[in-house]
Amino acid sequence: MAEAAVKAKAAVSADTDQELTDGFHLIIDALKLNGVKTIYGVPGIPITDFGRMAQAEGIRMLSFRHEQNAGYAAAIAGFLTKQPGICLTVSAPGFLNGLTALAHATTNCFPMILISGSSEREVVDLQQGDYEEMDQLAIAKPLCKAAYRILHAADIGIGVARAIRSAVSGRPGGVYLDLPAKLFGQIMNADAGKKSLVKVIDAAPAQIPAPAAIKRALDVLKSAKRPLIILGKGAAYAQADDAIRSFVEKSGVPFLPMSMAKGLLPDTHPQCAGAARSTVLKDSDVVMMIGARLNWLLSHGKGKNWGEPGSKKFIQIDIEPKEMDSNVEIVAPVVGDIASCIDALLAAMGGKWPAPPADWVNAVKTKREENVAKMAPRLMNNNSPMDYHGALGVLRTIVKERPDAILVNEGANTLDLARGVIDMYQPRKRLDVGTWGVMGVGMGQAIAAAIETGKPVLAVEGDSAFGFCGMEVETICRYKLPVCVVIFNNNGIYRGTDVNPAGSDPATTVFVAGARYDKMMEAFGGVGVNATSPDELKRAVNTAMDSGKPTLINAVIDPAAGSESGRIGNLNPQSALKKK
Numbered sequence: 373m374a375e376a377a378v379k380a381k382a383a384v385s386a387d388t389d390q391e392l393t394d395g396f397h398l399i400i401d402a403l404k405l406n407g408v409k410t411i412y413g414v415p416g417i418p419i420t421d422f423g424r425m426a427q428a429e430g431i432r433m434l435s436f437r438h439e440q441n442a443g444y445a446a447a448i449a450g451f452l453t454k455q456p457g458i459c460l461t462v463s464a465p466g467f468l469n470g471l472t473a474l475a476h477a478t479t480n481c482f483p484m485i486l487i488s489g490s491s492e493r494e495v496v497d498l499q500q501g502d503y504e505e506m507d508q509l510a511i512a513k514p515l516c517k518a519a520y521r522i523l524h525a526a527d528i529g530i531g532v533a534r535a536i537r538s539a540v541s542g543r544p545g546g547v548y549l550d551l552p553a554k555l556f557g558q559i560m561n562a563d564a565g566k567k568s569l570v571k572v573i574d575a576a577p578a579q580i581p582a583p584a585a586i587k588r589a590l591d592v593l594k595s596a597k598r599p600l601i602i603l604g605k606g607a608a609y610a611q612a613d614d615a616i617r618s619f620v621e622k623s624g625v626p627f628l629p630m631s632m633a634k635g636l637l638p639d640t641h642p643q644c645a646g647a648a649r650s651t652v653l654k655d656s657d658v659v660m661m662i663g664a665r666l667n668w669l670l671s672h673g674k675g676k677n678w679g680e681p682g683s684k685k686f687i688q689i690d691i692e693p694k695e696m697d698s699n700v701e702i703v704a705p706v707v708g709d710i711a712s713c714i715d716a717l718l719a720a721m722g723g724k725w726p727a728p729p730a731d732w733v734n735a736v737k738t739k740r741e742e743n744v745a746k747m748a749p750r751l752m753n754n755n756s757p758m759d760y761h762g763a764l765g766v767l768r769t770i771v772k773e774r775p776d777a778i779l780v781n782e783g784a785n786t787l788d789l790a791r792g793v794i795d796m797y798q799p800r801k802r803l804d805v806g807t808w809g810v811m812g813v814g815m816g817q818a819i820a821a822a823i824e825t826g827k828p829v830l831a832v833e834g835d836s837a838f839g840f841c842g843m844e845v846e847t848i849c850r851y852k853l854p855v856c857v858v859i860f861n862n863n864g865i866y867r868g869t870d871v872n873p874a875g876s877d878p879a880t881t882v883f884v885a886g887a888r889y890d891k892m893m894e895a896f897g898g899v900g901v902n903a904t905s906p907d908e909l910k911r912a913v914n915t916a917m918d919s920g921k922p923t924l925i926n927a928v929i930d931p932a933a934g935s936e937s938g939r940i941g942n943l944n945p946q947s948a949l950k951k952k
């Protein structure tokens with residue numbers, strides 16, 4: 373049956389002699405018409421044949437071991453390409469597995485479409501217990517930007533167009549598209565079917581800022597004594613790299629990249645204030661955010677990290693008007709898409725722009741150099757077992773030598789320390805846990821990064837973080853992707869040293885001591901290496917990156933080296949009853 377279905381792209385009706393098409397093919401044609409080249413998913417009822425047919429029709433189908441990882445792959449594909457990443461799942465449990473990633477995409481402003489097969493409406497709505505019965509549309513709605521269901525083959529064109537436009541226009545986000553099983557087999561006249569398809573024109577229209585908003589922003593920026601620019605992942609997403617660089621350089625203002633905006637301008641750029649983060653947040657008087665939100669990652673724009681209350685003026689560039697004044701007053705809101713906003717700013721700045729006061733620029737530079745010098749010797753140790761700095765010092769050099777490789781990074785200490793230590797040199801090369809700090813994005817991101825960009829991928833993973841998605845090493849081996857996974861194996865979450873004082877069970881944060889994650893990769897034909905020193909780690913990563921072979925390096929990290937929750941231990945609530 374499967375093979376027949378794949379072959380029969382269009383059938384001819386016996387009685388009327390007219391050429392027919394069906395739901396399966398209309399969905400595939402609608403996606404292809406709109407440039408979809410890749411789908412990430414897991415097969416099963418009712419979408420198994422759909423996957424086969426899509427593959428036969430030239431769409432690349434990446435078949436995962438768990439929908440959550442396929443979803444994270446689709447989400448990051450959206451970030452990397454500005455096209456919605458597509459995740460395909462079966463009904464209820466598969467759908468729910470994909471939903472975490474859909475919510476994550478929405479939270480991070482990544483365009484993604486979760487397409488799930490679903491059970492029959494008549495049975496679901498009367499709750500009569502269909503196979504994998506669930507009212508998926510209702511459940512998806514609060515977790516995404518938009519949710520649609522297509523009931524008739526003739527609506528597939530419009531339904532797919534609506535999903536695409538919803539995902540990428542305005543503030544990008546996740547969209548759910550519900551496809552009941554019956555839709556796939558519905559037939560219609562092939563010609564009418566073809567005419568019903570919609571190619572989305574200008575899916576993410578430019579949103580031009582008002583000239584008055586541009587002038588207001590520049591007036592505030594010009595008045596600053598200690599200005600700061602914060603670049604967020606919205607700026608990386610916008611793919612306006614040259615314009616952003618010109619603007620930052622013309623302004624002369626120190627810039628601070630948020631995690632996934634690192635590399636938009638190189639971290640080694642003379643204006644980069646990454647290594648003087650606390651100083652610039654505290655001491656600046658005007659802060660211009662470009663595609664960054666004043667959420668928890670920036671302490672909501674207030675509190676002790678931001679210096680004296682009332683000491684700041686904020687300028688914000690964002691496509692989402694509701695983002696303005698979300699946490700503090702924005703004195704100069706600039707609403708529009710970043711490319712248009714930066715172009716307008718550059719045009720309005722004219723030929724000459726006054727440099728910011730030299731004492732400020734120099735103070736930032738001095739602080740940065742001090743901090744870089746303080747860190748340098750720690751990165752050069754060759755301790756065995758390794759500490760984070762010794763291991764990261766090696767990876768920092770490797771990324772410097774291979775600036776076009778993509779770095780995927782998750783964990784707690786593994787994340788926070790790598791973000792600080794590893795300089796990035798090109799835009800959209802650093803992918804990580806995003807706004808939620810979610811563990812388990814790593815393998816999905818690594819796979820999508822390799823597929824979408826064709827570049828080598830280095831995934832630096834905490835042992836806990838990796839555990840959420842580790843089975844996808846089989847997927848990496850199956851598709852022979854140039855992914856090198858380095859597990860920072862400290863035997864646990866934050867540290868591997870906790871002891872349960874009450875009984876024989878292990879403490880909640882520790883794992884099997886001395887685990888050999890490298891063997892997992894060997895099980896599927898990839899290369900596994902156990903690295904116990906920075907020298908060994910360096911050799912193994914370089915070999916992997918040169919060969920492009922799927923590789924997993926178990927980097928043995930001192931279990932006592934990490935700290936609770938990495939850099940965000942302060943967010944843990946404290947028990948009033950805890951003994952001092």
Ligand code: ADP
Nearest residue numbers: 543604605606610630663664665690691709710
């Ligand atoms: P970070 O975590 O790096 O600080 P956030 O995810 O908090 O970044 O913020 C990204 C912001 O960028 C969001 O508020 C989003 O609306 C905005 N954004 C995304 N794409 C664009 C774009 N093309 N133009 C303008 N703003 C954008």
Ligand code: TZD
Nearest residue numbers: 783784785786809810811834835836837865866
């Ligand atoms: N579950 C999910 C989906 N996301 C989370 N962020 C957590 C749980 C809680 N959590 C963190 O915030 S970090 C972390 C967990 C479980 C793992 C940290 O351990 P690690 O990294 O081994 O990945 P380090 O290097 O040991 O700190």
Ligand code: MG
Nearest residue numbers: 834835836864
């Ligand atoms: Mg760990």
